[in-house]
Amino acid sequence: xxxxxxxxxxxxxxxxxxxxxxxxxxxxxxxxxxxxxxxxxxxxxxxxxxxxxxxxxxxxxxxxxxxxxxxxxxxxxxxxxxxxxxxxxxxxxxxxxxxxxxxxxxxxxxxxxxxxxxxxxxxxxxxxxxxxxxxxxxxxxxx
Amino acid sequence: xxxxxxxxxxxxxxxxxxxxxxxxxxxxxxxxxxxxxxxxxxxxxxxxxxxxxxxxxxxxxxxxxxxxxxxxxxxxxxxxxxxxxxxxxxxxxxxxxxxxxxxxxxxxxxxxxxxxxxxxxxxxxxxxxxxxxxxxxxxxxxxxxxxxxxxxxxxxxxxxxxxxxxxxxxxxxxxxxxxxxxxxxxxxxxxxxxxxxxxxxxxxxxxxxxxxxxxxxxxxxxxxxxxxxxxxxxxxxxxxxxxxxxxxxxxxxxxxxxxxxxxxxxxxxxxxxxxxxxxxxxxxxxxxxxxxxxxxxxxxxxxxxxxxxxxxxxxxxxxxxxxxxxxxxxxxxxxxxxxxxxxxxxxxxxxxxxxxxxxxxxxxxxxxxxxxxxxxxxxxxxxxxxxxxxxxxxxxxxxxxxxxxxxxxxxxxxxxxxxxxxxxxxxxxxxxx
Numbered sequence: 155x156x157x158x159x160x161x162x163x164x165x166x167x168x169x170x171x172x173x174x175x176x177x178x179x180x181x182x183x184x185x186x187x188x189x190x191x192x193x194x195x196x197x198x199x200x201x202x203x204x205x206x207x208x209x210x211x212x213x214x215x216x217x218x219x220x221x222x223x224x225x226x227x228x229x230x231x232x233x234x235x236x237x238x239x240x241x242x243x244x245x246x247x248x249x250x251x252x253x254x255x256x257x258x259x260x261x262x263x264x265x266x267x268x269x270x271x272x273x274x275x276x277x278x279x280x281x282x283x284x285x286x287x288x289x290x291x292x293x294x295x296x297x
Numbered sequence: 298x299x300x301x302x303x304x305x306x307x308x309x310x311x312x313x314x315x316x317x318x319x320x321x322x323x324x325x326x327x328x329x330x331x332x333x334x335x336x337x338x339x340x341x342x343x344x345x346x347x348x349x350x351x352x353x354x355x356x357x358x359x360x361x362x363x364x365x366x367x368x369x370x371x372x373x374x375x376x377x378x379x380x381x382x383x384x385x386x387x388x389x390x391x392x393x394x395x396x397x398x399x400x401x402x403x404x405x406x407x408x409x410x411x412x413x414x415x416x417x418x419x420x421x422x423x424x425x426x427x428x429x430x431x432x433x434x435x436x437x438x439x440x441x442x443x444x445x446x447x448x449x450x451x452x453x454x455x456x457x458x459x460x461x462x463x464x465x466x467x468x469x470x471x472x473x474x475x476x477x478x479x480x481x482x483x484x485x486x487x488x489x490x491x492x493x494x495x496x497x498x499x500x501x502x503x504x505x506x507x508x509x510x511x512x513x514x515x516x517x518x519x520x521x522x523x524x525x526x527x528x529x530x531x532x533x534x535x536x537x538x539x540x541x542x543x544x545x546x547x548x549x550x551x552x553x554x555x556x557x558x559x560x561x562x563x564x565x566x567x568x569x570x571x572x573x574x575x576x577x578x579x580x581x582x583x584x585x586x587x588x589x590x591x592x593x594x595x596x597x598x599x600x601x602x603x604x605x606x607x608x609x610x611x612x613x614x615x616x617x618x619x620x621x622x623x624x625x626x627x628x629x630x631x632x633x634x635x636x637x638x639x640x641x642x643x644x645x646x647x648x649x650x651x652x653x654x655x656x657x658x659x660x661x662x663x664x665x666x667x668x669x670x671x672x673x674x675x676x677x678x679x680x681x682x683x684x685x686x687x688x689x690x691x692x693x694x695x696x697x698x699x700x701x702x703x704x705x706x707x708x709x710x711x712x713x714x715x716x717x718x719x720x721x722x723x724x725x726x727x728x729x730x
Contacts, residue, residue: 159680161678161680163673163678163685163708163710164710165709165710165713170710191682192682193682193685193686195707195708196673196685196707196708196709198679198680198681198682198685200680217710217711217712218710218711219673219674219675219678219710219711220675220678221675221678221679221680223680252681253681270680
């Protein structure tokens, strides 16, 4: 039920993001979803890619600091209140969202959103009970 | 003005006779009382009686900062603790400071030398001195304090920090003299300007500035902005503190070393051979009268020159040139001694931080800034911004805690700090001084 996310440390200077995408592109790795969190000094690029191991290997070869985090890909109804419904389930059980970002592509009529929770196992369990669709890793990488 | 005509205007021959007598007594004393010196002299087969002329000084081994650390805290004291009335300390490379002690008589001597220093700057009874050197373990604040009282002038023991309040006191108390680091004097100017306070309206006439290297250009700037005469003062805690030497108001051309108490030499820092007058090298000082903490041939690591020509102020004391730099990697940041190895120790201590770092020193406005770039590796990396910011804050906090100086920590990508032959360039000093 968990998805492997690769994160990359980037200094806030011109060309760093371009370098990451170039390295991945040359290795034939396709980016499925991404988000960039930044401060004045540095940024953290979070990526879901089609080939995690390959991406990690080439980024490390090029001297980037990379990390691995487990996240959850959730299907959210693409209508007003869709996201609110999912978040409500979580907040009622005091589960915190560390961060989240959306997939560009849709899966049918629904949106796919990547979540990072402080309590991953519990979140998955809860969402499952409420009938929220959670994607498996392989599904996400192929989306 | 000369505070002690008898000793400050001695003919060279008479001065050297006093120096020799004091040196002989000193060597005799440390040989008998300080195991460190006895061991060193025994190693080279030297007996106290071997010092027959000032030239024999060159046969004595040097003392370096590491010797002080090895004997931490009181191992180099030459008197029993019941005779020590004061302890000061300066920062060291391993978190342990360098500790020095003073007897009652040392404190008196120090006060006299500060009184001489103040007199050379034209300060006299009736003057009010705004003493903005830090009070505490640092020798600057208390060193000046007792000397100002000894001279009979008034002291405002304001210490460092709280700049706006200092401006208020400068306006309200009307001090005529300020003692502080050169960078702080310009910082005061900037803050005063923001507050709409004009330094020309103050009563200040002279500044006695030291504890960090500065330049002739900076003197001009201070003198112009603060509307005062700015004089360079030199000292270091291992020798005594401030008051080792001072520029005179009359010439502003080199700092007179109080040679009846301190015996200076200039050596080549590589060959360790003494250099003749006028040549540039490392300043080495022997304390001639210190009781609690005498040092023989202490390598200051400060680069300077010595000039024996008589000065128009009437003093016959040798003059040292402005400090031109350091013969080691020590940085002086806002008056605080900082060694790159100290920063390294802090980084090592924080679990997971591999010390690939770079220190960038600059001067923003008038204040020194210290930035530490730290490379992020997989062990320290987190995909949460907050975690990385916590890491930055923790390093900043520990540097402040151990070194006593504020730093800005910046996380950078691995291998982004330039390495030459595999070794990173640890320090970039951008200050123009």
